[in-house]
Each structure stands twice: as structure tokens, then as C-alpha cells.
Amino acid sequence: MSVEVDMEKCMHCGACAGTCPVNAIFLNDLLPEIGSDCTECELCIKACPVSALSLRGE
Amino acid sequence: MSIESEEPPFDTEEYDLLVVGAGPIGSMTARFAARNGLDKVLVIEKRQEIGTPVRCAEGVSISWFDELDIEESEDFIKSKVLGAKLYSPAGNTVTIGKEIAGDEVGAVLERDIFDKRVAMMAAEEDVDFMLKTQARDVMIEDGKVVGVKASRMGESFEIYADLVIGADGFESQIGRWAGIYDTIKPKNIMSCFQYRLTDIDYDPDYTHFYLGSDAPGGYVWIFPKGEREANVGLGIQLSQLDGSKTAKDYLDEFIDKHQGLKNGETVDMVAGGVSVAPPPESVCMDGLMLVGDAARVVDPITGGGIANGMKQAKIAGEEAAEAVKKGKVDKKALSRYEERWRDRLEEKLWRNFMAKEKAVExxxxxxxxxxxxxxxxxxxxxxxxxxxxxxxxxxxxxxxxxxxxx
Structure with missing residues (x-):
């Protein structure tokens, strides 16, 4: 499982990065990058005002 | 010939002060640091344009303009209001007049223009700006922040400074990389969404606040941007979001219920996160200060960050200048900044945080x-x-x- 960002939905607002409890999200040129520290706590998914993040995978 | 070639070689330049983030708080901090005697002040900004995209509801008090030496201008003050109207879920209303509410919400800004204007004020004090420049890490030597690693259009470099100030907003990476504060609890985070709607029917003489379950743990705002245009948005407490519903879903439902708004057209969409946390125990470490949203001085009741951030910015700029001029930038030396901004803001931040804790229930x-x-x-x-x-x-x-x- 991993958190993925739907770039078509993303508004580059940083709500995900500011919410992440382990600072695993880096806004690279305003695009969120989910780093390997991600614990899949899903808080960023909750925080995203436009549901651009989701948990994907096996 | 190009602007590029006129810039200093990044790898050797050392600054008195480096400010990360060219929002109004970062620029204002840099302005007061330069005004108080620092010659080499640099502000870096990851975006390619100061002030855009706007991430703000833009309703502010302007009672602090004089103190901050800001001249009012119609260029960036889009409208002024007579007061605020509060609405309960059943439709009960109360109007709070300007003489009372003016201190909280008196004007609605054009943030894209305002942010550039504050940057100009800093530039007039010989502050340097470098756009499209992203901080990638803080450099720490013997427990002291000595600069940041940055990149700009494919080029990576290091920027050294006697003092670094993180003015990088809610998602402050500087504060997180430096390990200054704890993460924010979900109950202290608001997920926000806003449309700038045009061709709507509403009362443009007032700001409007809708309380209750339209925006659990927060409120819906309508801030005038003209006779038939307004910022219509809401913030919802993260811990009260219902299932997979997003802030945008709540706002779409609200607008759909309001005839005057329903037929409006969207000219801007804004998303964002806002912290409504108690003030952190410390916003400084050796060689580093935080200011504005990055220092979590957002008013927990209104969610407004500009007024508190600006008041803090002046203090930050003045104390940054003193510290650097004395050559003492350790946490203890920066305690004057902590003391002064807390004297100014902390009591009300705590009081409003406690009130917010009750109000959300x-x-x-x-x-x-x-x-x-x-x-x-x-x-x-x-x-x-x-x-x-x-x-x-x-x-x-x-x-x-x-x-x-x-």
C-alpha cells in the first residue's frame, strides 16, 4: 500500500504536508511527494480539501 | 544581460539573514531586519510569482497598519465592511457593528497584490529576493542552523546566513526539518476550501459567518470582493470530517442550499490547511527563528493568520537585527524575540484556543x-x-x- 497523489485534483495547497505527523511529504515545486517515512496513517488523505490523495496498492 | 547573470554566486554568498518564504510575513520580517541595520538580507520563495496562487480568505483587520508602517491603498484593499453578520443553523442572525467587529474583520484584501506590495516595501530597504528557489533542507552544524540547502531551476546550492527565519507557512518544512515542534493534532487542523464567486446576490456591506454543522468545528465565510462578488469558503476541523467527505464537498452542499450563491460563477478556487493549535513552546533554536503561520500564531477562533503574523514579523525583524549585529544568535540570545511576541500575542492566543475547544463541541x-x-x-x-x-x-x-x- 502507498499514498498516491492525483495530480489532476491536487491544488498544491500543502494541507497534506502540514498535517503529516512524520514529515514524509515534501512539496517539490508545490507538488506533494510522499517519502519513504510514510506510515500510511491516512491523515493527509483526510486533510486534503479535494480528495487528491488516496491509499493504493495491494 | 539576463537577470540570471547579475545574481551573486550562490555557493560563496553569506548573508546576515535568510528568510524562507516571501509571503507578507516573510517580507515584512525581512523589511524590519534591514531597516534595523542588517545589510545583507535575502528572501527565497519557491513560487515563481509572489502572492499567487492565493491561499487565503483575505478578510483582515487593518487596525495594525500604522504600527507596521503600511499605507492603506485601494490597490490591495478590495473592500471595507460595515460589520459582521453571524448566522445560526436555524437562521437566527446577529449583526456586529464595525466599531466592535472592526478589529477582527474590517477589510478584504487582494492578497496577490498585497503580498507584492509588502515585498516592494522590503526591497526599498535593500532586501534581496530570489524566486523559484526551493529550500530542500536546513544545514545544522553543532546544533546550530547555519543555512539551507536550496535549488533553483535545476541548480542546487547552499545558502549560508548568520540567522535563518522560517516564514514558510502552515506546512513549514523549515520548522519540521529543524525539529522545533511537535506535529499538530487533527483536532487542531482545519481543512479549508473556497470559491471566489462572481455574479452572486448577497449583502456586500458585511462579512458573513455561518456557524454549526454546515462546517463542523469551523464556519462558512462570505467575504465581499465587490457588489456581486465574494470569497465563499469554509474550514472544517479534521477530526470532524464525515467519512470520505472533503471540505470541498461541504462547501458545494452549502452553496447549493443558498439561492443567491448557487448561480454564481467561480473565478478562483482556493484550498488550504490552517492550524488552530495552541502556541508552540518554542519557535526558536540556535540560528533559527519561525514567524507567522510557521510559528502557529493563527488565531484559533477566526483562523486568521495575517494580523498576528504581521505583528510578530515586526518584532522578529527587529530582534533578528539585534541578534545578528551582536553576533549572538543562539536560542538564549533569541529569547528576546520569544518574550516580546508572547507578551504581545500569547495571552489572547491561549484564550481563543480555549474558547475554540468549547465552541467546536x-x-x-x-x-x-x-x-x-x-x-x-x-x-x-x-x-x-x-x-x-x-x-x-x-x-x-x-x-x-x-x-x-x-
């Missing part, structure tokens, strides 16, 4: 009772105490839980 019926109790009151003073007293006259049981704050 209110049911719709309680908001109806509160607004009803206030609607026939002569609101000559807008303080927590006077409001509670007024509510207590009609509904003594309601104010019991708030009484410890009195």
Missing part, C-alpha cells in the same frame, strides 16, 4: 440559542466576557462550561 441547537440570545442585545463590546454575560442572561445553563474562562 456545540450542537446546532446551541448555536441557535446563542445567536438568538445575542440578536436582541446591544452589542457595544465584543469580548468573550460580554458575549457570555449576554448569553447567560437568557440561557444560564449554556455558559456554565465556559465559566472557567471568565
Amino acid at each position: 456545540l450542537e446546532d441547537e446551541e448555536f441557535d440559542m446563542i445567536i438568538d440570545a445575542l440578536s436582541d442585545a446591544d452589542l457595544s463590546e465584543l469580548s468573550t466576557e460580554s458575549l457570555l454575560k449576554k448569553i447567560g442572561e437568557k440561557h444560564p445553563e449554556m455558559v456554565e462550561s465556559f465559566e472557567e474562562m471568565l
Whole structure:
């Protein structure tokens, strides 16, 4: 499982990065990058005002 | 020939002060640092344009403009209001006049223009700006922040400075990389969404606040941007979001219920996160200060960050200049900044945080009772105490839980 960002939905607002409890999200040129520290706590998914993040995978 | 070639070689340049983030707080901090004697002040900004995209509801008080030496201008003040109207879920309303509410929301800005204007004020003090420049890490030597690693259009470099100030907003990476504070609890984070709507029917003489379950743990705002145009948005407490519903979903539902807004056209969409946390224990470490949203000085009741951030920015700039000039930038030396901004802001931040903690638990019926109790009151003073007293006259049981704050 991993958190993925739907770039078509993303508004580059940083709500995900500011919410992440382990600072695993880096806004690279305003695009969120989910780093390997991600614990899949899903808080960023909750925080995203436009549901651009989701948990994907096996 | 190009602007590029006129810039200093990044890898050797050392600055008195490096500010990360060219929002109004970062620029204002840099301006006061330069005005108080620092020659080499640099502000870096990851975006390619200062002020865009706007991430703000833009309603502010302007009572602090004089103190900050800002001249009012119609260029960036889009509208001024007569007061604020509060609405309960059942439709009870109370109007709070300008003489009372003016201190909280008196004007609506054009942030894209305002942010550039504040940058110009800093530039007039010989502050340097470098756009499209992203901080990638803080450099720490022997426990002291000595600069940041940055990149700009494919080029990576290091920027050394006697003092670094993180003015990088809610998502402050500088504060997180430096390990200054704990993460924010979900109950202290608001997920926000806003449309700038045009061709709408509403009362443009007032700001409008809708309380209750339209925006659980927060409120819906309508801030005038013109006769038929307004910022219509909301913030919802993360811990109260229902299932997979997003802030945008809540706002779409609200607008759909309001005939005057429903047929409007969107000219801008804004998303964002806002912290409504208690002030952190420390916003400094050796060689580093945080300011503005990055220092979590957002008002926990209104969610507004500009006024508190600007007041803090002046103090930060002045104290940064003193510290660097004395050559002492360790945490202890920076304690004057901590003391001064806390003297100015902390008591109200705590009081409003405690009030927010109570307010987020209110049911719709309680908001109806509160607004009803206030609607026939002569609101000559807008303080927590006077409001509670007024509510207590009609509904003594309601104010019991708030009484410890009195």
C-alpha cells in the first residue's frame, strides 16, 4: 500500500504536508511527494480539501 | 544581460539573514531586519510569482497598519465592511457593528497584490529576493542552523546566513526539518476550501459567518470582493470530517442550499490547511527563528493568520537585527524575540484556543440559542466576557462550561 497523489485534483495547497505527523511529504515545486517515512496513517488523505490523495496498492 | 547573470554566486554568498518564504510575513520580517541595520538580507520563495496562487480568505483587520508602517491603498484593499453578520443553523442572525467587529474583520484584501506590495516595501530597504528557489533542507552544524540547502531551476546550492527565519507557512518544512515542534493534532487542523464567486446576490456591506454543522468545528465565510462578488469558503476541523467527505464537498452542499450563491460563477478556487493549535513552546533554536503561520500564531477562533503574523514579523525583524549585529544568535540570545511576541500575542492566543475547544463541541441547537440570545442585545463590546454575560442572561445553563474562562 502507498499514498498516491492525483495530480489532476491536487491544488498544491500543502494541507497534506502540514498535517503529516512524520514529515514524509515534501512539496517539490508545490507538488506533494510522499517519502519513504510514510506510515500510511491516512491523515493527509483526510486533510486534503479535494480528495487528491488516496491509499493504493495491494 | 539576463537577470540570471547579475545574481551573486550562490555557493560563496553569506548573508546576515535568510528568510524562507516571501509571503507578507516573510517580507515584512525581512523589511524590519534591514531597516534595523542588517545589510545583507535575502528572501527565497519557491513560487515563481509572489502572492499567487492565493491561499487565503483575505478578510483582515487593518487596525495594525500604522504600527507596521503600511499605507492603506485601494490597490490591495478590495473592500471595507460595515460589520459582521453571524448566522445560526436555524437562521437566527446577529449583526456586529464595525466599531466592535472592526478589529477582527474590517477589510478584504487582494492578497496577490498585497503580498507584492509588502515585498516592494522590503526591497526599498535593500532586501534581496530570489524566486523559484526551493529550500530542500536546513544545514545544522553543532546544533546550530547555519543555512539551507536550496535549488533553483535545476541548480542546487547552499545558502549560508548568520540567522535563518522560517516564514514558510502552515506546512513549514523549515520548522519540521529543524525539529522545533511537535506535529499538530487533527483536532487542531482545519481543512479549508473556497470559491471566489462572481455574479452572486448577497449583502456586500458585511462579512458573513455561518456557524454549526454546515462546517463542523469551523464556519462558512462570505467575504465581499465587490457588489456581486465574494470569497465563499469554509474550514472544517479534521477530526470532524464525515467519512470520505472533503471540505470541498461541504462547501458545494452549502452553496447549493443558498439561492443567491448557487448561480454564481467561480473565478478562483482556493484550498488550504490552517492550524488552530495552541502556541508552540518554542519557535526558536540556535540560528533559527519561525514567524507567522510557521510559528502557529493563527488565531484559533477566526483562523486568521495575517494580523498576528504581521505583528510578530515586526518584532522578529527587529530582534533578528539585534541578534545578528551582536553576533549572538543562539536560542538564549533569541529569547528576546520569544518574550516580546508572547507578551504581545500569547495571552489572547491561549484564550481563543480555549474558547475554540468549547465552541467546536456545540450542537446546532446551541448555536441557535446563542445567536438568538445575542440578536436582541446591544452589542457595544465584543469580548468573550460580554458575549457570555449576554448569553447567560437568557440561557444560564449554556455558559456554565465556559465559566472557567471568565
